[in-house]
Amino acid sequence: MPLVRIELWAGKSKDLKDAISKDVTDVLVKHLGCPPEGVTIVFDERPKSDWYTAGKSHVELHPDKK
Template sequence: MPTIHVEMFEGRTHEQKKNLVKALTQAVVDTLGSKPEGVDVILQEVKRSDWATGGELWSEKQ
C-alpha cells in the first residue's frame, strides 16, 4: 500500500486538492500497478511563516 505525503503551502481550494489526490493516485496505479483503493495520500498544509528555504521564511520573501 503506497502512501504519499504532500506538504504544501495552505490556501489551495478543495477542488485543487481533490484533483491533486486523483492525479497522484492515478500515477501510482499506472506506474506501480497498485489498485486505487490501496493508495493513500496525506495532504499537510503549512503556513508560509512555518516554511523556510535558504534560511529565509517564505512569509518574508518578496
C-alpha cells in the same frame, strides 16, 4: 500499498487537492499496478510563515503567493 505525503502552504482549495489526489493516484496505479483503493494521500498544510529557505521565511520570499 503506497502512502503519499504532500506538504504545502495552507489555504489550498478542496478542488485543487481533489485534482492533485486524482492525478497522483492515477500515476501510482499506472506504474505500481496497485488498485486505486490502495493509494492513500495525506495533505500536510502549514502556514507560509513556517517554511524557510536559505534562512528566510517564505512570507518574505514569496509575499505575493498564497
